[in-house]
Amino acid sequence: MNILGKKVVLRAIDEADLPLLHKWANDPEIWHMLGGWHFPSNFDYQKKWYEGLKSDQSNQRFAIDTPDLGLIGTVNLVDIDWKNNHAFTGLQLGDKDIRGKGYGIDTFMAIQRYAFEELHFERLDGTVIEYNNIAYNMITKKCGWKEEGRRRNWYFRNNRYWDRIEVGITRNDYVELIEQTNYWSADSAS
Template identity: 75%
Template sequence: MNILGKKVILRAIDEADLPLLHKWANDPEIWKMLGGWHFPSSVEYQKKWFAGLGADRLNQRFAIEVAELGLIGTANLIDIDWKNNNAFHGIMLGDKVIRGKGYGIDTIMAVMRYSFEELHLERLDTTIIEYNAISLSIYLNKCGWKHEGTRRNWYFRNNRYWDRIEIGVTRDDYFELIEKNNYWEDDKS
């Protein structure tokens, strides 16, 4: 089953995606904008990571695909808590040339739609490094997420510490947003 946005398709990650995912996994320009710590990874590491994807029902990772471009990034729902109906969400867009075209917004909207309308989750959370102003603006201003806290001096990048901005969205926030912006109004999915 694919998850359809208006511009993107979220699908299972395929073995054919691994060369591009390996390239992005070793791109410091991508990873300095994301949380966590990343070491250079080998092709063999990518293959082992891929081998573990299928059986993991608490961590779902998706390829972001655009019909005319192919694979452009990844999105996820991780640490899914089926009892309390929440999960952590993340997104990574690959090459810079695809950014600023609405694919990130559409991916977040598609993940929210799937999470709230199909999985019946109650909330999603994510964290953003304080200098990633573009991601903060997209989540907060375009996708209805709310600022829920700041952890000071959380990330260490470029020989200094940066705050971790914690944001979240609930089912009610999502349905209020789509009622206001009619995001899926012309959607045929």
């Protein structure tokens, strides 16, 4: 089963995706904008990571595909709490030339629709590094997320500490966003 957006298709990660995912996994510019910590990895590590995806029901990762460009990134639902119906989500877009074209917004809208309308989640959580204004503005101004707090001096990048901005969206936030924007109607612009 694929998850359809207006511009993107979210699908299972395939073994054929590994060379491009490995390239992005070793791109310091990409990882500078994402939370967590990352070390350079070899291709064997990427294959072991891929093998682990098959049996992990608490962490679901999806390839972001477009009809014209193919694989452009990944999005996830991780740390899934099936009892309380919530998960953490994050987005990684690959090459710079695809950014700013609405793919990130459409990916978030598609993963939100899947989480709220198919998996009956109550909320999604995420984080943003304080200097990643593009991501912050995208999810709060276009995708309905709300800032819920900050953890001061959480991330160490470029020889200083940066805040971790905690963001979230509830099922009601999502429903209100869809009512306001008519995002999924055929004639709405994305």
